[in-house]
Amino acid sequence: MIEWGLYNYWVVIFLMMTGLYVVIARGNLIKKIIGLNIFQVSVIMFYVSMGKVKGGTAPIEAAGFEVYSNPLPHVLMLTAIVVGVATTALALALVVRIKEAYGTIEEDEIRQIESNEDAS
Amino acid sequence: MISHHIPRVLSKLLIPLIMLFALYVQFHGDYGPGGGFQAGVIFGAGIILYALLFGLDQAKEVFRPRALEFFMAAGVLLYGGVGIAAIFAGGNFLAYSALAHDPTHGQHLGILLVELGVGTTVAAVMATIFFQFAGRGRTDD
Amino acid sequence: MTAATAVGLAVAWPLFAVVLIIAFQRWPNLRETGTLLTGGSLFAIVAGVILPEVQAGGRPRFDVWEVLPGLDLAFEVEPLGMLFGLVASGLWIVTTFYSIGYMRGHHEKNQTRFYICFAIAISGALGVAFAANVFTLFVFYELITLSTYPLVTHAGTEKARNAGRMYLGILMGTSIAFLLFALVWTWLATGTTDFRPGGILAGKVEGPQLMILLALYAFGTGKAALMPFHRWLPAAMVAPTPVSALLHAVAVVKAGVFTILKVVVYVFGIDLLAATDASRWLTWVAAFTIIAASCVALGKDNLKARLAYSTISQLSYIVLGAALATTAGVIGGGMHIVMHAVGKITLFFCAGAIMVGAHKTEVSELDGLGRRMPFTFGAFLLGSLSVIGLPPMGGSWSKWFLMLGAAEAGQWVMMVVLMASSLLSIGYLMPVVVRGFFRSAPVDDGHGDHAGSGIHEAPLLCVLPPVATALGGIVLFFYAEDIWQLLMGMVP
């Protein structure tokens, strides 16, 4: 079998940077939220891959298996995923209301509207 | 989707099964893979599927938002209530062993109730989130 | 009543007046009676109970509360504080009398607020006077600043507001930036901020650091109006005259120089300063302030502004006395607190009386007024003599001791400075008297009635106080020995 080394970290870093880039570079709020999700997923990947023990199996007690993967990071990520869902839901709710209030979800347009408001 | 007969018929068959499966996952969860989160999401998915196919209004008839809100709160109350009950039974917070005379029995009972609480809340929350988004900009409640 | 409780009571006593003033705010006569009664009883407490104890060598102490470990709110009366306490409580009575005449004569608004802030400021002054440590002193120092701010801005006009801004900015700014810093430093170096005979810093802070610390104290005390932090004083002249009297003679500026004097004697210790020469630079700053402020005063036409610059100059006498770090210098400084207070309050009272009676504010407008307002100008003359330092006024003694101090320290330049400044003060104070008495009133410029014909003495309550304080200056000339005796107690 080919030795892949610590490739999982590269995946994590790639996802993380992608997410961060989207959050920073995109003006569309929905896209920002997607970026945020990718960012969160990268950390989830990080935890999950961290729990893997080489040759280990799912941590359910059964005859014939000696090595189990560490279940704790997975359990932690269950919580983190819920947090992520809650964040996304709240963010989307806010975006919907922003769309109703401003008529747009583009950040630069919103900023334009706000600065006009300040000027008047 | 009212006019699409095939999905409607199929889903009529599927939705009860989905919900049944959710209950299976729910009650299997205390000593096997599964649990309240998964069950709640599956159950919520059933509700959402129903709403997709039969329309939001009809779905709201079946699952009233007020009721969902109640279940949302009740699930958490159940969870926390078990924890508090453990305190009054003489143990620490959420120490299920104290819930019954036999610690193993207590653990079973505790996890069962807690997972039920989680499942209820998650299902209600999923449905509520969907209703909120889907209902936006329509009748505006 | 023991002297110790009397100390605590004396600081709280003016606050009792605040209660009375608020209770009687609808009845001005009752309100002012309340103020006067508390003022009188306050003076009785200070002079009748605390003074004998201190004269007998006692140091009555009153502990209030420990705010932080090693940081107490406590009072302890020693000779210098005793003297300042006497000045503040005594002149409060006189100023109150005068305020009644002035404020009513001028129909000022918000008189209740005026009396309240005045009383709080007096409480602050007594707190400063009786403070047992630098922290307590700092607390009451800030209390004076805050309570006199509404007095300075009393008029509420744009000009008053700007003056208030400068007043608060300089006084608060310097005290927070420098004085607080010095306080923390002192505490860190010695573990205490207590005033102790002989000082607490010996062996704890050395070399150039000692100089820096002294600078922090000297400039941190913005109320002492050392240049370049003197601008608030002339600016604050927009305030009603009784406030100017309070600011320039009783509470504010005296609290400032008192702080410097007390810190030099009880925190640094004059022996330490004399041995290390750390205060040499301060004598130069003080000397510069003395001369420069006198020169500015010469050029001011507005009477109150002229007196303000004169005050700046006179205050630096006291700072100079402290900086000389000799026994005679410190005693001269302490004595000058009293003498200048009495002399300068007379001058301000007179300026106010002229304003109420003749509605004149500029020196050049005073021609011939002396004949119409003889008592006011007579008092002004006596006050001027005291400030200049001529017998038979008390001011001559303090100047004598300051000269002695300079000689003791071997600083001949400083003696010259003191003499030059006396000459300059003749130059800026005498013209007022000369114009009043010897010039004739300006010729009628065709406006019908004879110019100045409507001018007569200000109301009785405006004239009596300056006359009283002027006579007080003469009395002090003969009782300087007692003050000297008292002050000797502070030099170990």
Place this chain on the structure above:
Amino acid sequence: MIEGIWTLIGDDLPALQIAVPLLAATLCILVRRPMAAWSVAMVVAWSSFANAGVLLHRVLTTGTISYAEGGWPVPWGIELRIDLLNALVLLVVTGICAIVLLAAPRSIKAEIPRDKQYLFYATYLLCMTGLAGMTITGDAFNIFVFLEISSLSSYALISQGSTRRALTSAIQYLVMGTIGGTFILLGIGMLYMVTGTLNIVDLADQLALVGPNRTVLVAAACIAVGVGIKLAVFPLHIWLPNAYTYAPAIVTAFIAATSTKVAYYVLIRFAYSIFRINLTFDGTQPSAILMMLGIAAMFLGSLVAIFQDDIKRMLAYSSVAQIGYMVLGLSFANEYGLTGGLVHVFNHAVMKCGLFLVLACVLLRMRSTRLSAFEGLGRRMPLTFAAFVLGGLSLVGVPLTVGFVSKWYLVLGALEAGLWPVAVLILMSSILALVYIWRVVEVGYFKAPPEGADEITEAPVSMLLPTWILIGSTLVFGVWTSLSAGVASAAARMLIGGGS
């Protein structure tokens, strides 16, 4: 009967501190009626406050409390651990929650529609749950969970503001807050990777064995950035002014006094209990960076505050500056500095909450918090405005107010560390505070209200009372310091001593 209940729950107070507000939040949803929900919230908040008081008392008398949730033994189970440090923070958080709630009904009546008010109380309690949980948990991962609970509920609370700006502020905060939270999660993951434990005490022990390595360093960086965002350390503060300005007035008072304080606690916990900032890493680099940021925050925050037209925004920038003080105190890495930082948590919470409540009063009566709304307020709402002046003086650090106590310790800390220029800077920035406070005071006392302005009455008692409780506390705790400074310095001694 009561005796019996007490023996049952007496030992479980730490758990109840979290469980009860959480359950009460759901109860608020069930009862639906605004006043009923408020009553539930009131009872719970005040009993939590009392509970925190009991816990602090216990910590002071018997030492650190450790509570194993679910009866699972530490370090495998989740531990609630209360020592001097977090007992003080807990007291502040619950106290502020309870007091602010007094003012809530009148204030939100004007800003939140009636049928949403019960949700407001539920979210409020949820936020309190998160903050309390973050404070007392002894488990690193739980810090993240409770952090997200409090953050999510505060996004929701902020978005309730009456203008549409509240929405954009909330989402700005949400994006930044989520990034911050995720960074914290990442850092905790790395620590777990290195040590195989999540319990804070255990983590510290294991890390001491492992010694510094690159993973730990990266973990520290991630956590510092993450907590820095929640704490609004300059330059990660940009969410704060908007969030504070456009949130409902009561929410601002609540969040300003609690959420950044708890974030500061988390920073201290990680820096001193887990990483032992000054001991493990070579040199003083981390603290040097923090010091620079603290100084920058202190000055830029105050300077920007001077030029604000909206007083709510001005105080928000002032908060940025005050956070700078706290961070600075931490960065001195000596007992006085840390005491200063901790005592400032207490003091700043009290005074800033009081000031924001003043703004809530002003907003209620004037419908604006712009500078122009303050014209002549000294006469029109004398009690409210007097509270503002006192609170402002405390912010400046006038002696006998709480601000002085903080400043005293901070300057001592700076001098102790031999950094006298920093001490000078701290004092200079207080002068800036004087400038921005006095701007408002002048307008309040000297400007006449505009011609034909409506007749304005004093704020209602239900709002004045909590305002004056807090403003009164700034004076009381400025003189009686054994609770705030006493506990803070004991906690600082403990942290510097390397204990946890």
